[in-house]
Amino acid sequence: MDNDVDQASDDRRAIGETDGPLEDALDRSFTRQVEEGTQRLSRPWREVLVTGFVGGTEVAVGVLAMLVVVDETGSQLLGGLAFSIGFIALLLGRSELFTEGFLVPVVTVAAKRAKLRHLLKLWSGTLLANLAGGWLVMWLVVWGYPGLHGQLVESAAHFATAPVGLDTLSLAVLAGAVITLLTRMQHGTDDMMAKIVAAVAAGFLLAGTEMFHSILDSLLIFGALHTGDAPFGYDEWGRFLALALVGNMVGGLGLITLLRLVRSKDRLVDERQDHPG
Numbered sequence: 001m002d003n004d005v006d007q008a009s010d011d012r013r014a015i016g017e018t019d020g021p022l023e024d025a026l027d028r029s030f031t032r033q034v035e036e037g038t039q040r041l042s043r044p045w046r047e048v049l050v051t052g053f054v055g056g057t058e059v060a061v062g063v064l065a066m067l068v069v070v071d072e073t074g075s076q077l078l079g080g081l082a083f084s085i086g087f088i089a090l091l092l093g094r095s096e097l098f099t100e101g102f103l104v105p106v107v108t109v110a111a112k113r114a115k116l117r118h119l120l121k122l123w124s125g126t127l128l129a130n131l132a133g134g135w136l137v138m139w140l141v142v143w144g145y146p147g148l149h150g151q152l153v154e155s156a157a158h159f160a161t162a163p164v165g166l167d168t169l170s171l172a173v174l175a176g177a178v179i180t181l182l183t184r185m186q187h188g189t190d191d192m193m194a195k196i197v198a199a200v201a202a203g204f205l206l207a208g209t210e211m212f213h214s215i216l217d218s219l220l221i222f223g224a225l226h227t228g229d230a231p232f233g234y235d236e237w238g239r240f241l242a243l244a245l246v247g248n249m250v251g252g253l254g255l256i257t258l259l260r261l262v263r264s265k266d267r268l269v270d271e272r273q274d275h276p277g
Contacts, residue, residue, distance in 0.1 A: 029188045030107070030267045036187075037108025040096070041118040048096070048125035055095035055126070056133025056215070062086020063134075063219050064141050066207050071151040080208020083216075087199035091186065098127040098215055099179040102252030103260065104187065110261055112272045130215045131222075138223035149227045156224035158210060159217040159240055160232040168212060172247020173255070175211035178202055180252035184260065214244035 043051070062083040070079035090097055101122055108114050142149065162168045182202035186195045206213050221237045224230040261268065 029184075030264050033104045033107045033187050034111050034113055037104040038113045040101075041105055041108055041114040041122055043122070045121070045125060048122060049129045051094075051096040052098070052126035052129025053133035054093065055090055055097045056130035056135075056219075057137045058089035058093060058095055059086045059097065059130070059215055060134045060137035060141070060219050061089060062203065062207075063138070063216065063223070064145075067141075067145075067148050067151055067155065067223075070155065071148055076210060077204070077208040080204040080206070081200065083207035084200040084203025086216075087182070087203045088196055091195055091199050096122075096126045096130075097179075098123065098130050099176060099213065099248050099252060100183050101126060102176065102180045102249065103183045103257050106253065106257050107260065107264070111268055127214075131218060134215065134219035135222045138219050139226050142223055142226040149229060152220065153224045153227060153229050153231075156217075156220040156230065157232065159212060160221045160224070160230070160236045162212075162240070164239070164243055168243060169247050171210070172212035172214075172244045173251035175206055175213040175244070176248035176251025176253075177255040178205050178211065178251075179213070179248070180256040184256060212240075212244045212247060214241060214248050217244065 062085045065085045066079040066083035069082040070076055073079075089095075090100070101119075105114070105119050105122055109116055109119050142152070179202060182198055185198040189195060205211065206216060218237065218241055221230075221232075221240065224232075225234065225237070
């Protein structure tokens, strides 16, 4: 009888049925994050810049889709759904978005599988490359779709001319939390359809409700500046970017990643013991 019980227990373990299914799922997610983060943080500068540049172009394609839908329908919410094309492209193309670096790479550094300098390289290289790739595609959008100039300037002005205050900072914090939550959701499942649904939901929230996102909204501002009709300049963009970066990092790192690290404290201790350097 005891042998039968032991065999049944082994069988349950073999198919993933343990006494703590939630803990098992969290452990698998943590392992995936550390393994992926180790790979991302080990990239040389060339790969960081290329994946970041491509990520910027893919977000710009989402911005184009949003502009077309908003211009045709007048609905920002529908435009948010259209923008999710950019996030789906990021997911399937495995490119890099700056604000997606607030969870997986940070967990990897906390687990001592990479150094802080690797994280700073990923962040700085991806940010600059995202902006460069997006700037270029938005230049093409402006020349290819002159009928969108008015909508582009109107949409961009909402962010470029917004006063610095608690309301705008809150929208930036929420944007950082949403994009980092997207990363966490996508790493919590192996189901590609579920990952796509998460991308659509995040795109809807970010673009549909006009949260302040450092990359997405910078591309809108770049497009407006390319038209030559914008009532603002690169100085206003720099002010917006500083606000959005601070808020995005507070939201992503403070509201999502910090809690993930606290939740995975035991796993972090194990990883640090295995990698004491």
